[in-house]
Amino acid sequence: MMEIVLNVLSWILLSAGGVFVLIGGIGALRMPNLYTRMHAASVTDTMGAALVLLGVMLQAGLTLASIKLGAILLFLLITSPTASYALASAALLAGIKPDAGRAADETRGP
Amino acid sequence: MTVLFGIFLLTLLVITAVAIVHTRNLFVAVMLLGIFSLLIAINFFILDAADVALTEAAVGAGISTVLFLGALALTTERERLGTQHRWLSLVVVTSATLVLLYATFDKPLFGDPDAPVHQHVAPWYLEKTPEYIDIPNVVTAVLASFRGYDTLGEVFVVFTAGIGVMFLLSAHSGGPGRRKREASGIGLREHLIPRVVGRLLVPFILLFGLYVQFHGDFGPGGGFQAGALIAAAFILYALVEGEDRTLAALPQNALNALMVCGALLYGGVGLAGIVLGSSFLDYSVLSADPVAGQHLGIILIEAGVGMTVTGVLLSIFHAFAARDRI
Amino acid sequence: MYYAVTIALLVTMALALARALMGPTVYDRVLAVNMFGTKTVLLFSVIAFLSGRPDFLDLALAYALINFIGVLAVLEFFRSRAAKRVAEEGENSPRDGAAER
Numbered sequence: 452m453m454e455i456v457l458n459v460l461s462w463i464l465l466s467a468g469g470v471f472v473l474i475g476g477i478g479a480l481r482m483p484n485l486y487t488r489m490h491a492a493s494v495t496d497t498m499g500a501a502l503v504l505l506g507v508m509l510q511a512g513l514t515l516a517s518i519k520l521g522a523i524l525l526f527l528l529i530t531s532p533t534a535s536y537a538l539a540s541a542a543l544l545a546g547i548k549p550d551a552g553r554a555a556d557e558t559r560g561p
Numbered sequence: 562m563t564v565l566f567g568i569f570l571l572t573l574l575v576i577t578a579v580a581i582v583h584t585r586n587l588f589v590a591v592m593l594l595g596i597f598s599l600l601i602a603i604n605f606f607i608l609d610a611a612d613v614a615l616t617e618a619a620v621g622a623g624i625s626t627v628l629f630l631g632a633l634a635l636t637t638e639r640e641r642l643g644t645q646h647r648w649l650s651l652v653v654v655t656s657a658t659l660v661l662l663y664a665t666f667d668k669p670l671f672g673d674p675d676a677p678v679h680q681h682v683a684p685w686y687l688e689k690t691p692e693y694i695d696i697p698n699v700v701t702a703v704l705a706s707f708r709g710y711d712t713l714g715e716v717f718v719v720f721t722a723g724i725g726v727m728f729l730l731s732a733h734s735g736g737p738g739r740r741k742r743e744a745s746g747i748g749l750r751e752h753l754i755p756r757v758v759g760r761l762l763v764p765f766i767l768l769f770g771l772y773v774q775f776h777g778d779f780g781p782g783g784g785f786q787a788g789a790l791i792a793a794a795f796i797l798y799a800l801v802e803g804e805d806r807t808l809a810a811l812p813q814n815a816l817n818a819l820m821v822c823g824a825l826l827y828g829g830v831g832l833a834g835i836v837l838g839s840s841f842l843d844y845s846v847l848s849a850d851p852v853a854g855q856h857l858g859i860i861l862i863e864a865g866v867g868m869t870v871t872g873v874l875l876s877i878f879h880a881f882a883a884r885d886r887i
Numbered sequence: 888m889y890y891a892v893t894i895a896l897l898v899t900m901a902l903a904l905a906r907a908l909m910g911p912t913v914y915d916r917v918l919a920v921n922m923f924g925t926k927t928v929l930l931f932s933v934i935a936f937l938s939g940r941p942d943f944l945d946l947a948l949a950y951a952l953i954n955f956i957g958v959l960a961v962l963e964f965f966r967s968r969a970a971k972r973v974a975e976e977g978e979n980s981p982r983d984g985a986a987e988r
Contacts (some may be wrong), residue, residue: 469895474901516941530955533758623953627960780942
């Protein structure tokens with residue numbers, strides 16, 4: 452009984468994580484501006500990673516592998532938003548303006 | 562299903578390779594090389610070659626990107642236009658490709674169980690490792706003990722590369738005293754968040770590097786990967802705190818000592834085999850029990866490899882970063 | 888069950904590669920490489936379980952740490968290049984030295 456619940460929960464988490472990851476990929480490709488792409492990529496990155504890793508942790512049970520997965524999740528939660536912050540502030544300091552227009556980012560570049 | 566994943570990843574690899582060659586902006590090429598290394602690492606991982614995948618991901622996608630960027634900072638960003646001998650080189654490359662393709666028809670099929678490597682070499686290693694060396698990771702056993710001489714050559718190649726880079730890059734006009742750009746901020750010091758997170762992560766990366774070093778007997782790991790991870794930890798510290806404080810933490814003398822002592826340790830273990838009455842790089846005589854001797858030998862030489870790789874990578878990084886100052 | 892997630896991850900990696908090839912500014916490419924890196928970490932974790940080898944999770948952990956360092960190194964490269972450009976333009980006469988770099 453517990454097995455079935457764990458499996459179903461794990462399947463839900465993995466599928467939701469996969470959906471978030473795909474949405475992030477499509478967003479990074481189709482958004483018009485650098486900052487909107489950054490927003491799509493980083494938010495869905497962290498959320499999708501958390502869901503996928505939690506889903507795999509449920510499958511792993513209470514073993515060393517779960518602790519390693521927990522460590523990976525912790526490091527991703529700490530470093531992925533920091534990397535996005537660093538990238539956004541570097542882009543802003545280099546002079547790329549957060550316009551939403553399509554032509555805005557074709558003419559600019561460091 | 563693995564084959565489908567492999568084919569998909571190899572297609573992405575070909576697209577990336579074509580883009581790398583096609584672009585003239587070297588910075589774009591460096592970024593795409595990072596993706597290239599990752600794709601290859603995933604391919605290795607799918608084929609169950611975990612040690613190689615770890616080394617490729619750590620060295621190729623991490624350290625190599627940093628070193629390439631350091632080199633780009635010293636030179637220009639646009640590639641110069643090519644030479645005039647286009648048709649000759651096209652003919653040479655095409656004929657070499659055709660010869661190689663023709664030669665692959667003689668190889669056994671991928672994963673064929675009747676291939677010679679699966680009949681003679683691999684079963685021998687898989688049978689003899691529990692008997693002679695008794696560690697779970699056969700790759701480390703082959704690398705460190707059965708083919709220890711080759712790994713000795715690899716360590717000395719890394720050492721020579723380090724010395725070569727330091728010779729080439731240490732001849733600069735200004736000494737370390739000219740700090741013209743102190744005011745513009747060294748490292749990411751003016752950004753608080755990456756600095757805090759970076760300083761928080763450095764001890765964990767060091768600890769993980771040590772874990773990978775000593776866990777190489779039981780899982781994917783070993784000296785090369787551990788050296789790359791420990792060097793990456795120091796590079797992170799240098800990025801967020803500035804190169805001066807990193808040199809204060811681990812000075813160049815210590816890096817030189819690490820490089821030299823790592824290679825000497827490896828050679829010394831080999832010579833200890835001769836001194837104790839057996840042949841070069843025979844670890845069985847290092848202890849009363851041959852299997853315990855093998856364990857001791859493997860730990861010592863992996864430590865030697867890790868020390869040399871750390872010293873060399875950090876020396877190359879500091880050589881680039883110090884050259885960058887006017 | 889794992890196959891669906893693996894396929895989603897591989898498709899997203901292809902999309903990230905497309906952004907890296909297309910991106911007009913260099914920051915787009917850095918974003919794409921960062922995204923590719925985190926997807927690689929997830930792919931390593933999922934495939935390690937798919938093939939029944941949980942020992943391979945060390946690779947995912949190692950790469951999660953190294954990806955961060957790579958992105959910070961790239962940003963530091965930009966910052967120092969921009970600072971150098973400002974310093975050069977400050978000390979040179981108004982000459983078009985920007986094309987050299």
